[in-house]
Amino acid sequence: MKxxxxxxxxxxxxxxxxxxxxxxxxxxxxxxRTFIVEHRLGEDGAMSRYTALHGRAALTKxxxxxxxxxxxxxxxxxxxxxxxxxxxxYLDAAGKVLxxxxxxxxxxxxxxxxxASTVEARRALYxxxxxxxxxTLSAGDTVxxxxxxxxxxxxxxxxxxxxxxxxxxxxxxSHLQRSx
Numbered sequence: 001m002k003x004x005x006x007x008x009x010x011x012x013x014x015x016x017x018x019x020x021x022x023x024x025x026x027x028x029x030x031x032x033r034t035f036i037v038e039h040r041l042g043e044d045g046a047m048s049r050y051t052a053l054h055g056r057a058a059l060t061k062x063x064x065x066x067x068x069x070x071x072x073x074x075x076x077x078x079x080x081x082x083x084x085x086x087x088x089x090y091l092d093a094a095g096k097v098l099x100x101x102x103x104x105x106x107x108x109x110x111x112x113x114x115x116a117s118t119v120e121a122r123r124a125l126y127x128x129x130x131x132x133x134x135x136t137l138s139a140g141d142t143v144x145x146x147x148x149x150x151x152x153x154x155x156x157x158x159x160x161x162x163x164x165x166x167x168x169x170x171x172x173x174s175h176l177q178r179s180x
Contacts, residue, residue: 026039026066026145026146026148026149026152027146027149028064028066028095028125028143028144028145028146028149029143029144030089030125030127030131030135030137030143030144031135031136031137031141033135034062035062035063035064035127036062036063036064037063037064037065037066037146037149038063038064038065038066039065039066039068039149039152040052040065040066040067040068041068041152041153041154041155042154042155043155043157043158049067049068049069049124051080052065052067052080052124052126053065053077053078053079053080053082053086053103053126054080054081054082055080055081055082055083055106056080056082056083056084057082057083057084058083058084058085058128058129059084059086059126059127059128060128061128063128064125064126064127064128065125065126066123066124066125066126066145066149067123067124067126068122068123068149068152068154069122069123069154069157070153070154070155070156070157071122071156071157071168072092072093072120072121072122073120073121073122073157073168074116074117074119074120074121075090075116075117075121075124076114076115076116076117077101077103077114077115077116077124077126078103078113078114078115079103079104079105079106079114080106081106082103082105082106083105083106084105084129085102085103085104085105085129086102086103086126086127086128086129087100087101087102087103087126087127087128087129087130087131087132087133088100088101088102088103088115088124088125088126088127089124089125089127089132089137089143090117090119090121090123090124090125091121091122091123091124091125091143092121092122092123093122093123094142094150095123095142095143095144095145095150096140096141096142096143097137097138097139097140097141097142097143098117098119098121098139099117099118099119099121099139100132100137100138100139101115102115102129102132103115103126125143157169
């Protein structure tokens with residue numbers, strides 16, 4: 001037996017065990033199929049909701065990304081120079097599918113097509129490309145969130161007070177974000 005096989009197998013097992021602890025550990029069940037979720041709850045840092053697809057390669061068939069907000073809002077998702085396509089399902093707080101779409105791999109930064117929610121949503125679930133079609137997922141279906149995902153507290157969106165009213169704002173810290 002080759003000497004490298006055992007370390008590679010050990011690394012694969014360690015990665016499978018560590019994934020939930022590094023990326024949140026939750027799961028979603030979509031029409032009987034379970035996905036291990038990388039859960040993004042904030043605006044800044046390595047686990048930002050706004051960089052969920054940045055430069056990303058394809059998801060494996062058992063992995064997904066879930067971005068959650070503290071309130072319902074219109075969401076716009078784009079490839080952000082991703083090297084693969086993704087399916088997106090916009091969900092309400094309980095996991096009901098409100099809308100689905102497909103995000104194509106990144107092209108020229110300002111020419112990327114995205115998917116805008118047509119209704120306010122609480123979550124964006126990114127799945128491997130082709131999943132929505134193969135599972136026939138559509139608006140009105142429900143995605144089952146594991147208890148840790150359902151009870152997670154997303155960072156609140158930044159807000160400002162103007163004329164005595166609170167206005168929720170999305171920070172645009174890069175030229176690309178501001179150009180959108």
